[in-house]
Amino acid sequence: MSGIELSSTAFDDHQVMPRRYSGEGENVSPPLTWSGVPHEATELVLVCEDPDAPGKTFLHWLVTGIDPGSTGVAEDQRPHGGLPWPNSFGRVGWGGPMPPEGHGPHRYVFRLYALSEPLPLHDRPGVEDVHRALKGRELASGTLVGVYQR
Numbered sequence: 001m002s003g004i005e006l007s008s009t010a011f012d013d014h015q016v017m018p019r020r021y022s023g024e025g026e027n028v029s030p031p032l033t034w035s036g037v038p039h040e041a042t043e044l045v046l047v048c049e050d051p052d053a054p055g056k057t058f059l060h061w062l063v064t065g066i067d068p069g070s071t072g073v074a075e076d077q078r079p080h081g082g083l084p085w086p087n088s089f090g091r092v093g094w095g096g097p098m099p100p101e102g103h104g105p106h107r108y109v110f111r112l113y114a115l116s117e118p119l120p121l122h123d124r125p126g127v128e129d130v131h132r133a134l135k136g137r138e139l140a141s142g143t144l145v146g147v148y149q150r
Helices: 127-134
Strands: 005-007 032-035 043-050 058-066 106-115 138-148
Touching (some): 005 106, 032 106, 043 127
Antiparallel strands (some): 005 032, 043 058, 106 138
């Protein structure tokens, strides 16, 4: 599987995400850019999850149906053609980092997947549902990790 280059002008890979993108800041989604999407991709899917959340992985952002010809998304915008889904906060769209106070740094893993066919999801998919649906459809992916703590 080939790789997609995923980056942000707001923070570098494995570096601290600015407060403005958090639940205690302005809670706006960060700007992202990408390249290396295979020509045969039919859609892109963007996922942001916190694997360090207490209990289970926390879904912060899920957008499906993103135009495979797109090259990024501006701050506080929906990716071109994308359909936002509910996050683990129960709200549709971006839900910024809000780890428990004193819990230490959490990783916010942004992954962009290029798919060979549309992703079949039900009304309120959880992280496990998304990963299960992705299996066998991935042509390429890219990862960017932001870090945040309270």
